[in-house]
Amino acid sequence: GAVVSQHPSWVICKSGTSVKIECRSLDFQATTMFWYRQFPKQSLMLMATSNEGSKATYEQGVEKDKFLINHASLTLSTLTVTSAHPEDSSFYICSAKAPSYNEQFFGPGTRLTVL
Amino acid sequence: RKEVEQDPGPFNVPEGATVAFNCTYSNSASQSFFWYRQDCRKEPKLLMSVYSSGNEDGRFTAQLNRASQYISLLIRDSKLSDSATYLCVVGGTSGTYKYIFGTGTRLKVLA
Numbered sequence: 001g002a003v004v005s006q007h008p009s010w011v012i013c014k015s016g017t018s019v020k021i022e023c024r025s026l027d028f029q030a031t032t033m034f035w036y037r038q039f040p041k042q043s044l045m046l047m048a049t050s051n052e053g054s055k056a057t058y059e060q061g062v063e064k065d066k067f068l069i070n071h072a073s074l075t076l077s078t079l080t081v082t083s084a085h086p087e088d089s090s091f092y093i094c095s096a097k098a099p100s101y102n103e104q105f106f107g108p109g110t111r112l113t114v115l
Numbered sequence: 116r117k118e119v120e121q122d123p124g125p126f127n128v129p130e131g132a133t134v135a136f137n138c139t140y141s142n143s144a145s146q147s148f149f150w151y152r153q154d155c156r157k158e159p160k161l162l163m164s165v166y167s168s169g170n171e172d173g174r175f176t177a178q179l180n181r182a183s184q185y186i187s188l189l190i191r192d193s194k195l196s197d198s199a200t201y202l203c204v205v206g207g208t209s210g211t212y213k214y215i216f217g218t219g220t221r222l223k224v225l226a
Binding site: 042043046049093095102104107108109 | 147149156157158159160161164202211212213214215216217218219
């Protein structure tokens with residue numbers, strides 16, 4: 001149990017376009033989902049915490065108007081990178097947490113390349 | 116000072132060796148502690164939670180020292196398949212479920 005999926009697994013886009021990444025908890029209801037970003041040879045950095053039915057909480061330095069997060073249901077959160085630029089190229093990973101679990105379960109990640 | 120600090124390595128060890136990784140954290144209010152394993156270009160996977168009493172899972176032993184704000188992971192009888200990056204993760208600060216990741220320690224087990 002506790003499987004989290006992400007879609008797409010990789011995406012290449014042109015500078016200026018917007019990209020939507022989906023994160024789904026497949027076999028549990030996730031009241032809280034997290035979005036991370038990982039640049040090469042660096043660790044995961046938390047971007048925002050997403051609670052179902054409420055606005056996401058962004059970490060310092062993360063632009064909420066650029067990284068739009070929607071957590072419309074207990075099994076789905078989406079991250080939209082608006083007007084993507086090459087510096088947004090990164091590995092985006094989501095995780096999900098259910099009330100009954102003490103840990104976060106991670107999705108397989110989405111590799112974004114902006115040309 | 117980083118919130119979670121690890122030696123980035125790499126640690127190159129022969130098969131069968133015992134290797135230990137350390138991690139320190141800065142926030143004494145942290146409540147939960149984990150070791151995750153991350154393979155190249157993959158998501159992190161939970162290796163084990165870490166408790167003050169220490170815990171063991173097969174060849175892996177984790178320890179937490181709250182007084183020194185220090186976490187360790189010991190791997191015995193290293194296998195080639197243990198080659199990965201090991202991430203120290205601290206969470207539960209300020210009543211949140213947020214995780215703070217260390218930069219990871221790279222391990223390469225050599226044949």
